[in-house]
Amino acid sequence: MNRLPFLLLPALFYLAIGGGLARLGLALPTTLGAMAWHGFVMIGGVFGGLIAVERAVAAKVPWAWLAPLAAFVGAALLLANRVEGAWAITLASALLTAVTLLLWRKQPQPFTLLLAVAAACWLIGNGLMLAVTDTNAVLGWWVAFLVLTIAAERLELSRLMPKPRRAEAAFVAITLAMLAGLALAQAWLIAATQLLLAVWLLRFDVARHTIKGRGLPRYIAVCLLSGYGWLVIGAAALWANGNYLGGRFDDLALHAVLVGFVMAMVFGHAAIILPAVTGWRLRYHALFYLPLLLLQLGLLCRLAGTLAGFHAAIVTGAGLNGIALLVFIATAIARVQRGRPRTAFQ
Incomplete structure (x- = not known):
């Protein structure tokens, strides 16, 4: 099932x-x-x-x-x-x-x-x-x-x-502030907490160290760190827009987070989650960077289109994002091996 x-x-x-x-x-x-x-x-x-x-x-x-x-x-x-x-x-x-x-x-x-x-x-x-x-x-x-x-x-x-004791307290404070922003419907507070959360992750996430590795660990780190960068951009867009919808930066405020942050996490975490959940082995290959690159190019098009007020660029970026996801799924299917996993990616 x-x-x-x-x-x-x-x-x-x-x-x-x-x-x-x-x-x-x-x-x-x-x-x-x-x-x-x-x-x-x-x-x-x-x-x-x-x-x-x-x-x-x-x-x-x-x-x-x-x-x-x-x-x-x-x-x-x-x-x-x-x-x-x-x-x-x-x-x-x-x-x-x-x-x-x-x-x-x-x-x-x-x-x-x-x-x-x-x-x-x-x-x-x-x-x-x-x-x-x-x-x-x-x-x-x-x-x-x-x-x-x-x-x-x-x-x-x-x-x-290793991290200082105040790091976890800061994380809790950021989370509580985000929930307060949601309850009070204050977009500026939500944006500020998204920014602070991105900074926290950039400072304390293990990806800062695994980016120096090779193969799968480096790929996952690239996915994660790129996602944190888009979370920063999404927070800035939300702050500038003042709301989630109805403003100049609404597309960027949403999709920098939902595509740039969330989808990058999906690309990276799939390396661990898919074998653990399904029992399928997923053999790592540098081809996995292709959909990640397409994802970034699509988001950059959306960013440029938003800043320039050029709707065609936003549409092009959205198309590239869709292609990136489908290419990732196709690549993952091509690299799947059925059987009991020995490691997350082989």
């Missing part, structure tokens, strides 16, 4: 990405639901579903698999333009919150608590979406779900690095 989501990913990603590109004006074969529910499908159905798979594997209780099941069923319903899909994804977020609380009880550590807080952010955002609340508020909680989930996973690995 844990392998099924990865077998469905290519089609699900194509439809979701196609919907986003169609919203920008590109005539691509997709569904009306993919256009209308693009954000809900990508954040909840795709990323939320995959995160729920990872947590279900860690929890080792049968009912935990209801969360990814609800997320993927919800995504399919939304792609068919069925509003019931929104309720299914909201159920998935509630179940994921329960699963992460269970993990926290089993392992009471700061990073497991943060995973639960992140899942709760997803649940709050979905609840606000169903209540037809201001889209800005919904997006804020959704983005926080992904950002804090990634931050929690990096916080766990940062334990391997």
Whole structure:
């Protein structure tokens, strides 16, 4: 069962990405639901579903698999333009919150608590979406779900690095400030906390040291550090825009984080997560830098288009981002070996 989501990913990603590109004006074969529910499908159905798979594997209780099941069923319903899909994804977020609380009880550590807080952010955002609340508020909680989930996973690995005691206290303060910004709907505070979180990760993440290595460790570090850089740019764009939508920098404020930060983390973490979850071995090759390069080029086009007010550049950048994701999936499929993994990447 844990392998099924990865077998469905290519089609699900194509439809979701196609919907986003169609919203920008590109005539691509997709569904009306993919256009209308693009954000809900990508954040909840795709990323939320995959995160729920990872947590279900860690929890080792049968009912935990209801969360990814609800997320993927919800995504399919939304792609068919069925509003019931929104309720299914909201159920998935509630179940994921329960699963992460269970993990926290089993392992009471700061990073497991943060995973639960992140899942709760997803649940709050979905609840606000169903209540037809201001889209800005919904997006804020959704983005926080992904950002804090990634931050929690990096916080766990940062334990391997020596750091001053005040570093963890600073991390907690940043997280609390971000939650306050979300609750008060203060974009400037959310932007400031995103910036501070990026600085914290750049300072204390193990990637600062593994970037000096070779092969897989270096590739993962490049993914991570590039993602932290885009988190900084996204924070700056949000600060300049003053909101998530309706301003000159809205595309950059969202996609620098959701594509530049989140997708870079996906590219890097897939090296570890896919073998651990599915049992498939993934043989590392320098070709994995190609989709990462395409991702960066697409984001640079979006950055230039935003600064120059040139919509065609934004559309081109979005297209390159979509191609980057599909190339990454194709490369990963080509490098997969079935069998019991001996290491994360071979």
